[in-house]
Amino acid sequence: MREIRKQSYSYHRKQRTINIVIQIVLLILGLMWILPLLWIILTSFRAEPGSYTSYFWPKSFTLDNYSKLILVDQQFKFTKWFINTFIVAVVSCIGSTFIVLAVSYALSRLRFKMRKPMMNIALILGMFPGFMSMVAIYYILKGLGLTENPLVCLTLVYICGSGLTYYIAKGFFDTIPKSLDESAYLDGATRSQVFFRITIPLSKPIIVYTVLTTFMAPWVDYIFPSMICGANYDSYTVALGMFKMLEREFIGTYYTQFAAAAVLVSIPIGALFIVMQKYYVSGVTGGAVKG
16 A cells, blocks of 8 residues: 555656646747747837847837827838738638638538549649749739739739638538538528528638638738739738838838837737637637548
8 A cells, every 4th residue: 555655646746747847848938939029019119219229128118109100101101001901801801711611511512523633633732832823823913904903913812712722611511410401401492591591600610710811811921912012002011011111221210110010910810819719729620520
């Protein structure tokens, strides 16, 4: 009995040591993640100009970086870029969400010729980075005469390529019993009625996941706007405009305003994730159950 107690004590002591080590490691990782965020927030309120300082905590604080960025019509039109990005992100989000859900539902419920090969081709194409096709996309849009309006071009690019990201949503739809569809068909429902009145109400997690991913892609994208917007300054998105602030001739003067812009840009995404976090996790895990 004494030997068992000794082994039990040794085991609990070992587990306590392991837990302490794990907590210390997690604390270090947490600090590594939080410190850059804290630094960019502090820099956005820093009164001293310049891109580099030898101290972490600002000597004085000001709101001028935010007021100049938003209210003063200066070298960088952040408010206009923010509105441009918001419009593109919202329209792309609505269109992409509908396309992704429709494609996923069709591939999950319908059986037709070339279904498997189409899914495999889409999956393989989705593995390649999107920027590999940007030159071809640009010339297609130019041939159609759409490059005069860069925001329309960006919206079309994000919406038209969204169908390739069907696999998570399809996996989620596969978990919804087909018996629900069959019962509705027996009651005289059409396929579209089943989709909109039965499947969609049961799919809140995957809808939230799709909304978040399709909203975030245009919000943070730099590569496609840099190709499509070119020198059209008024059509810039925030990612493209903020990168301009870091150019050699501007970084010394506008770096603190760049930090303020980074804080403002992160607010919509952060708020969206906080509000929809539990549904986002359910959507990812639900879509991973079945392929």
